[in-house]
Every structure is written in structure tokens, then in C-alpha cells.
Amino acid sequence: MKPETIQHVETAARNRDLARALINQGSGMGLRTPPFEWVAGVAFYSAVHYVNGLLWEWRSIKPDTHTERNWYLDNHPPLSAFKLDYRLLNSHGWSARYAPGYRLLPHQAQALVDVNLDQIEATICSALGISPF
Amino acid sequence: MAVVPRVSIEKVGKVFATELRAVDVVRDAWVSTTADGYDLWLLVQPIDLAAERDLYALVDRMYEQFPSARFSLHVLNPATFVNLVPESIVPSQARQVGLRASA
Numbered sequence: 705m706k707p708e709t710i711q712h713v714e715t716a717a718r719n720r721d722l723a724r725a726l727i728n729q730g731s732g733m734g735l736r737t738p739p740f741e742w743v744a745g746v747a748f749y750s751a752v753h754y755v756n757g758l759l760w761e762w763r764s765i766k767p768d769t770h771t772e773r774n775w776y777l778d779n780h781p782p783l784s785a786f787k788l789d790y791r792l793l794n795s796h797g798w799s800a801r802y803a804p805g806y807r808l809l810p811h812q813a814q815a816l817v818d819v820n821l822d823q824i825e826a827t828i829c830s831a832l833g834i835s836p837f
Numbered sequence: 838m839a840v841v842p843r844v845s846i847e848k849v850g851k852v853f854a855t856e857l858r859a860v861d862v863v864r865d866a867w868v869s870t871t872a873d874g875y876d877l878w879l880l881v882q883p884i885d886l887a888a889e890r891d892l893y894a895l896v897d898r899m900y901e902q903f904p905s906a907r908f909s910l911h912v913l914n915p916a917t918f919v920n921l922v923p924e925s926i927v928p929s930q931a932r933q934v935g936l937r938a939s940a
Contacts, residue, residue, distance in 0.1 A: 769873070771874060771907050771909075774907070778896075778900065787897075788890050788891070788893045789890065791893035791910060792886070792890045794909070795893070795910065799911070799926075802926070803913075803925075804925050804926070805918045805919050805920045805921055805922065806918055807917065807919050812916075815886050816886070819886075819887075820886075
């Protein structure tokens, strides 16, 4: 793999691990309510790095905007295989950053990582011929 | 990625309303413009995330009608809010989609 691709995959895995840490340790952070909504934001940026990694590895493309990345995702297999998962994470990541009152229950945060992000990770890693870091 | 031509927001809203006819969990919907496309806002009944995920296929149906436009769908799901107030999230310039008129 190209060095930049490895960096993207490593960063994606780091964000995934941070999302899981928020789920597993969020209740012990001393906040009135655990920050499970930020799992959505971190998980989305894990997905962004996975997509960027594959686009760079296969086509030397670095999307400048979310819109540009979405376009590749919507129109190019194998990325399009997980477009619903990516759109879900994108929307929830947006809500975590901007929508007042947005909160996630633990099982919802868990699903975003273990179902939706996992689908993206599995597809990208398979396409790159690697196991998840 | 090529620069894409604009489609009228009225036309986008009309097609979005038509697509929403088959979605029984919809309570309200809006369309707003961005620098490079359209944001679609969908207020739904409380649903689980698996059902919410399926709603994002609506974007593909919009692309079937407007292949050169760019869309982002925001599902406002009360199951993921402590107190969901759409007016505090949906842009003030957004246009409400006439769900009843299209039914």
C-alpha cells in the first residue's frame, strides 16, 4: 500500500477505537450524561478516512469536500456497497456537531460502530487486501 | 468532479414529496439549498437505526430524477433526541415540502 493509504487506515482504526472507548468508558467520565452522541462524530470520521484511503490507493484522489467524497461514494463500487451506512453515519455525525438535543443511547452508539462502521471497514479492508488494524 | 447545473428548489421539493408518499413514518419534510446542492430534511416517527438506515435510499431515488444534482439527507429521528425541535435544526430558508398536497 502507499504510505498515505496506511496513514488513512491507521487513523480510521484510531477513530474507531476512540468511538469504542467512548461507548465503554463514557459512563465513567464524570459527565451528567455520558457523551455517547460523540460516538457518531468519531465513527463518521473513521469512515471518512477509510474512504479516503481507498480513493488514494486506487486512484490517487484526495476529495476536497464532503460533497466530492459523497459523489465518489454514490457512483463507484465497492464504495457504493455501503452508501446507506455512510449516509447514516454522515447524518448522525452532523447532528452530533450541530443539532441541539441530539443524544444517543448506548445501544444506538454501539450499533453505529458495530453495524454501520463495521460494514464500511470490512468492505474497505477487503478491497485493500488487508485485515482491519 | 464536474460543476453541476442547478435544478429549481420547487422541482426538487415536488419530487421529494412524491417519493415520500411510500414512507409511512414521515411527519414533515423540508428542502434547503447549499453551495453545491440540496439538503433534504425528514422528520419521522421514532424508529430504530436499522429502519432509519433504509430511509437514506431516498437519496438514490432523487438521483434518478436529478442525476447531476447533489443531495444530503438529514433524518430527524426523535429516538435520537432528548427534545427534538426541528425549527432549531432545519435552516430558516428551507422550504417545507407539501406532504398533504401530494398525497
